[in-house]
């Protein structure tokens with residue numbers, strides 16, 4: 427164990443863990459640390475309850491000692507101010523949007539064009555422009571629970587979500603997809619949306635996000651991506667995936683919500699570092715209880731739009747007694763990671779290779795996982811390997827497959843945690859996924875680290891309130907029994923797995939809902 431703790435991954439995750447003090451963060455992070463630092467394969471054999479309640483205390487103690495010994499000093503999180511402009515509490519807002527991710531972006535753009543007086547409330551802070559993207563400092567500053575939440579399932583599956591102004595759109599890789607046609611047909615039938623409206627929504631979103639492509643070959647970093655060869659070996663469809671970015675030489679501008687949808691917002695429309703706790707329905711308005719650090723306030727709005735994400739939107743609804751815990755589901759794209767060494771340069775330590783390939787039946791998709799030195803070290807440590815100093819010949823790829831089984835949310839220490847009782851098919855798909863990807867990498871000259879050992883994680887979570895299948899909301903996403911005063915606008919509503927990276931489909935679906943509401 428102590429050998430594992432000497433790895434870069436352990437150092438970085440311990441530093442994150444040590445910097446956050448509340449018990450739930452330590453609890454969730456400690457499980458994440460266990461997985462990331464290579465204990466995962468052992469923990470996976472321990473019965474579920476022991477896994478949840480057992481190891482956290484000892485790991486926290488060990489990690490604290492380790493961080494202390496190595497003198498880690500991550501920038502502390504900013505303290506949340508208590509003061510609130512009094513006028514904010516006096517007025518009745520036309521609309522308050524909770525959260526500031528892609529769902530909130532769509533909601534704010536429609537609120538803006540309808541001329542409403544609206545406010546976006548975000549629990550996190552602005553993403554610091556001086557922080558290296560895809561690194562541990564960014565995880566500490568802009569990810570919920572330091573990027574170490576966990577799905578209670580087998581194998582235990584860490585996942586990441588944002589805690590920042592702009593939500594996931596500011597911290598993600600910007601890979602932009604439209605839905606595959608078969609999945610789109612399913613969504614249209616589940617939601618009753620027309621294909622014309624959905625197509626119009628796709629056009630609107632693509633235009634606003636400013637999509638373009640660039641590869642590492644274009645920049646002369648290496649001649650050809652191994653992913654192209656791996657994709658061809660599998661005979662899968664794919665290629666370069668465009669991103670919400672514009673490029674100039676080797677510099678780029680990332681177009682998350684802040685530089686696109688939130689262009690229309692002024693300071694008076696934004697309240698960051700405040701969290702919405704509870705809603706109370708009144709005759710003419712909704713009372714919104716919010717809290718900063720050690721202080722709380724009440725705001726009022728005629729319409730509340732919940733865009734707090736797949737886990738937090740249900741939490742607000744449960745705390746407000748507007749839905750029961752047992753009514754929610756949970757879905758994700760499970761990513762099986764494989765780290766491999768090639769005999770040529772394949773990694774410049776920044777950003778990702780934007781190639782992706784997918785199987786015709788939609789069961790699998792491959793792509794590049796972030797392989798910055800810190801995150802590559804974490805992936806290698808999961809396989810029980812230490813990262814060498816020179817990572818230019820090492821990459822980390824993933825193969826993703828949809829989660830499947832009975833799923834939902836449980837309350838632990840006041841927070842909601844997702845669970846999945848995995849189906850047999852899902853578990854055998856995970857093993858098959860690993861074999862497909864590692865065999866194809868090997869065929870193309872890659873040497874796999876720690877063959878046979880793999881971890882599962884996710885950055886794509888959705889579908890806790892699947893539109894058309896959940897009684898929590900109506901077909902337009904309004905919360906049942908809220909007299910159309912509360913609606914949901916985020917990835918919670920996805921009717922099924924999108925199979926591709928979800929932000930585009932999330933925004934298309936929500937835009938289509940708004941357009942059809944306007945039409946009616």
Ligand SMILES: Cc1cc2nc3c(=O)[nH]c(=O)nc-3n(C[C@H](O)[C@H](O)[C@H](O)COP(=O)(O)OP(=O)(O)OC[C@H]3O[C@@H](n4cnc5c(N)ncnc54)[C@H](O)[C@@H]3O)c2cc1C
Pocket residue numbers: 524525526527528529530547548549550586587588589590591592593594595597598599600601602603700701702703733734735736738739742885886887915916917918927928929930932
């Ligand atoms: C590391 C990473 C990489 C990704 N890469 C891609 C990619 O390349 N392409 C792609 O298509 N998708 C990607 N995704 C997924 C994509 O970012 C999400 O699907 C998308 O952000 C979901 O949007 P959302 O509006 O549902 O929620 P989020 O983006 O999660 O936004 C929810 C916001 O609400 C805030 N919030 C939560 N609770 C409260 C509260 N009580 N009060 C106030 N605010 C609250 C949160 O802090 C957060 O900012 C990635 C995700 C991650 C984490």
